[in-house]
Amino acid sequence: LAKTTQPISMDSYEGQEVNITCSHNNIATNDYITWYQQFPSQGPRFIIQGYKTKVTNEVASLFIPADRKSSTLSLPRVSLSDTAVYYCLVGPRNSGNTPLVFGKGTRLSVIA
Amino acid sequence: EAQVTQNPRYLITVTGKKLTVTCSQNMNHEYMSWYRQDPGLGLRQIYYSMNVEVTDKGDVPEGYKVSRKEKRNFPLILESPSPNQTSLYFCASSPTINSNSPLHFGNGTRLTVT
Numbered sequence: 641l642a643k644t645t646q647p648i649s650m651d652s653y654e655g656q657e658v659n660i661t662c663s664h665n666n667i668a669t670n671d672y673i674t675w676y677q678q679f680p681s682q683g684p685r686f687i688i689q690g691y692k693t694k695v696t697n698e699v700a701s702l703f704i705p706a707d708r709k710s711s712t713l714s715l716p717r718v719s720l721s722d723t724a725v726y727y728c729l730v731g732p733r734n735s736g737n738t739p740l741v742f743g744k745g746t747r748l749s750v751i752a
Numbered sequence: 753e754a755q756v757t758q759n760p761r762y763l764i765t766v767t768g769k770k771l772t773v774t775c776s777q778n779m780n781h782e783y784m785s786w787y788r789q790d791p792g793l794g795l796r797q798i799y800y801s802m803n804v805e806v807t808d809k810g811d812v813p814e815g816y817k818v819s820r821k822e823k824r825n826f827p828l829i830l831e832s833p834s835p836n837q838t839s840l841y842f843c844a845s846s847p848t849i850n851s852n853s854p855l856h857f858g859n860g861t862r863l864t865v866t
Binding site: 672674676681682683684685686689691727742743744745 | 756787792793794795796797840842844852854855856857858859860862
């Protein structure tokens with residue numbers, strides 16, 4: 641199962657674009673890359689998912705280079721309410737012996 | 753409303769007293785899973801289930817049991833809780849076992865074992 645590495649924390653001012661990169665050197669051919677957002681004392685919430693190139697939704701963009709060994713979550717014009725922990729998750733769940741492993745996440749602090 | 757419901761939200765108990773944390777989803781999801789979250793350690797998977805009567809160990813299964821007798825319910829059982837099981841627990845589900853099915857999480861159960 642692909643292990644992920646993310647920065648432990650990041651700070652940003654309101655209105656700026658924030659990019660959080662996740663490394664997953666051992667990503668397998670059938671692995672998807674999924675990002676979740678978690679506020680204190682709440683369960684993680686799905687943000688975006690991708691397999692290759694670029695994916696964009698109303699919340700964020702996800703950039704995946706051709707080798708897929710990393711991915712970057714881009715949050716445009718962050719606000720104070722974007723302060724949260726962001727998790728990058730990589731892996732399939734097609735196998736009966738495949739636990740789904742979260743990394744430690746990136747704690748984003750948005751400053752006014 | 754589509755949701756994953758965990759109960760109770762908060763639980764304080766003593767060492768050795770058996771307890772069950774319930775998890776129910778109303779989305780007809782096949783895949784369900786339990787995680788524990790501890791400071792500095794992120795989310796760690798305890799057990800998961802790919803469908804009814806199919807369960808498997810995650811990263812930290814010791815001291816826990818689960819069952820999946822119905823599709824909607826996936827209870828987490830602590831037969832003899834110990835203080836090191838004090839943690840924040842999350843149940844999650846997804847439509848299928850395929851990797852492109854996002855997880856839906858419950859709001860968590862904060863367990864304290866004294």
